[in-house]
Amino acid sequence: MKRFTFDDKDAFLAKLKELLASGVPARRIQIVTPIPVxxxxxxxxxxASPLKFFTFTGALTGFVAGFALTIYTSxxxxxxxxxxxIVAIPPYMIIAFELTxxxxxxxxxxxxxHLNRLPSIPHILNPDETGNQYVIFVEEDQ
Structure with a gap:
């Protein structure tokens, strides 16, 4: 794995642009930055992360389960x-909200x-390795 280290954000962005222009696929590039770039x-x-779909599905399941549980019990x-x-919706909204x-x-x-493939971690990056620098990792061809 090739490693390019920069102290300057502009030099980092220039090298990243150069790598992409030279034909290196974006999926083979990993970046580490001290601030969001x-x-x-x-x-x-x-x-965009698909995590929102997990959250929405869980929340919708909780909402339906909250009403189903309280109505079935009543x-x-x-x-x-x-x-x-016998079935009054306003008090059941509390249970539905909590389960949501x-x-x-x-x-x-x-x-x-699931999305981060945890708990298996093949390479843990120690923050001391990069410090306050901008780093580009490029995977080698195999």
Whole structure:
């Protein structure tokens, strides 16, 4: 793996542009920067994370499960008091909200672990290796 280290953001961006212009595929380039460099992400065409779909699916599941649980419980063991309806939506919204947050957060955690292929970590980058420098790693042809 080739390593290019720079102290200057402009030199880093120039080398990255040069590598991409020379035909190196963006999927073979990894960058490490001390601060977010949005220009580099645009040059590498980094796609948006699909994590939002895990979160949405978990939250929707929690919302439906919250209402299903409370409605099923009320219909199975009705507590008829003062002629009030057996199924009343406003109090059930609390349970639905809580399960929405719970399952949304758990799905986000599971999605995060899945998308990052954790817990197997082939190469851990120590922050002391790069310091406050801009680094470009280019994978070699095999």
């Amino acid at each position: 949005h220009e580099a992400l645009h040059m590498l065409k980094v796609p 219909l199975s063991w009705p507590l008829i008091t003062s002629g009030k309806p 947050i719970l399952l949304g957060a758990l799905a986000s955690l599971i999605g995060f672990l």
